[in-house]
Amino acid sequence: MKTWILNGSPRKMGNTSYLVEELVRKLDGESKIVFAYDSAASACIDCRYCWKNDGCSIDDAMQEIYKDIEESDHIVLASPMQFMGLSAPLLCVASRFQRYYAARKFRNIEPFVVPKKGALILTGGGDGGTKHAVAVARLILKEVGADLLASAMSLGTDTLSSREDTKALEEIAAMAKILNRA
Ligand SMILES: Cc1cc2nc3c(=O)[nH]c(=O)nc-3n(C[C@H](O)[C@H](O)[C@H](O)COP(=O)(O)O)c2cc1C
Numbered sequence: 001m002k003t004w005i006l007n008g009s010p011r012k013m014g015n016t017s018y019l020v021e022e023l024v025r026k027l028d029g030e031s032k033i034v035f036a037y038d039s040a041a042s043a044c045i046d047c048r049y050c051w052k053n054d055g056c057s058i059d060d061a062m063q064e065i066y067k068d069i070e071e072s073d074h075i076v077l078a079s080p081m082q083f084m085g086l087s088a089p090l091l092c093v094a095s096r097f098q099r100y101y102a103a104r105k106f107r108n109i110e111p112f113v114v115p116k117k118g119a120l121i122l123t124g125g126g127d128g129g130t131k132h133a134v135a136v137a138r139l140i141l142k143e144v145g146a147d148l149l150a151s152a153m154s155l156g157t158d159t160l161s162s163r164e165d166t167k168a169l170e171e172i173a174a175m176a177k178i179l180n181r182a
Pocket of ligand 1: 011082085123126127
């Protein structure tokens with residue numbers, strides 16, 4: 001069982017990272033966390049190479065990410081809310097999933113024959129709703145062949161850190177159970 005996690009927080013000891021670590025502690029199998037803020041993957045430039053060809057024309061850190069995603073059973077997106085959405089560096093990495101969209105749309109190829117399980121971790125200080133972020137996360141997960149099956153949210157971190165947010169921690173435990181289920 002392999003889980004690939006994209007952490008969109010700039011803070012390695014922050015709220016999002018805490019919930020990610022909690023999840024990893026509870027997950028069976030192997031987990032790999034990519035910090036979007038550290039990733040050398042550049043944004044999709046819409047060159048449209050993938051409209052006609054398998055893969056991506058940009059040869060950078062994303063090549064390893066593609067391999068990891070393709071080998072993973074679960075994909076988890078984790079992000080602090082920023083302007084009611086997912087963080088910009090997370091979206092930068094996710095923009096490179098365009099190759100999978102293009103495979104389906106223009107070449108009639110389903111890149112992921114076996115569906116993956118998808119999950120979402122969101123933290124926020126408390127401003128605005130999560131509807132937009134959840135819809136975008138669902139779309140990104142769909143691109144990598146994953147259905148959003150579980151989410152955990154800690155949405156008052158200006159006053160209650162995720163470490164103390166018992167509801168969010170319960171949601172992480174429930175998420176692990178869903179992902180660990182065969
Ligand atoms: C640029 C920026 C934009 C933010 N926008 C939102 C927002 O729209 N809604 C919200 O609830 N919190 C917002 N926040 C607060 C963060 O989501 C919150 O502090 C989060 O828990 C930080 O997570 P971290 O500790 O993992 O980095 C914003 C923070 C920053 C820095």
